[in-house]
Amino acid sequence: DVKVTQSSRYLVKRTGEKVFLECVQDMDHENMFWYRQDPGLGLRLIYFSYDVKMKEKGDIPEGYSVSREKKERFSLILESASTNQTSMYLCASSKATVNTGELFFGEGSRLTVL
């Protein structure tokens, strides 16, 4: 069964803490994405990566960074968490093909910053 796995379903952190959200996919996908989901705002793209060590900013990259050292793993880093980063974070992956493939999503990581 193909899968995108996010390391933590629920996290509670304090303002100023460094936060790591890990995502692993077992489908050998080239493309990986981090979204955040907030009520009324839908899914907004934070960062994405189309290859190992490659990263591209999405629509809301401020306050975040990412790391892709291995093809199957894409990490989202909050260097200094703030309360406005309380959200649901969704990792997704897709195959790099001429015909756009669908995204496969993880279960999400709900982060609360106090």
Next chain:
Amino acid sequence: AQKVTQAQTEISVVEKEDVTLDCVYETRDTTYYLFWYKQPPSGELVFLIRRNSFDEQNEISGRYSWNFQKSTSSFNFTITASQVVDSAVYFCALSEGLIAGTYKYIFGTGTRLKVLA
């Protein structure tokens, strides 16, 4: 800029009613893909359908059907004879081509569907 609009924030229907979820998009690409995803209460988004911009044929899959009209830039989703298990948030999404084989996916804000028994 690419954009997806789902104007319906929340819809409530009674079981067995038909319901249509609207999706309007904007894109400058000539080749693009449209998607629908379902997010049940458990949280994980589930892929429902993909449509490319050159294929305007309507599609039916069981109780689900999709109506793609390039002339109005719409890709609407209809559930026939709705069931309680259809209760979820539904997202429409649009692909934006970048370098070869790489795409961004732009999502709408979602429509929450509540099906009442």
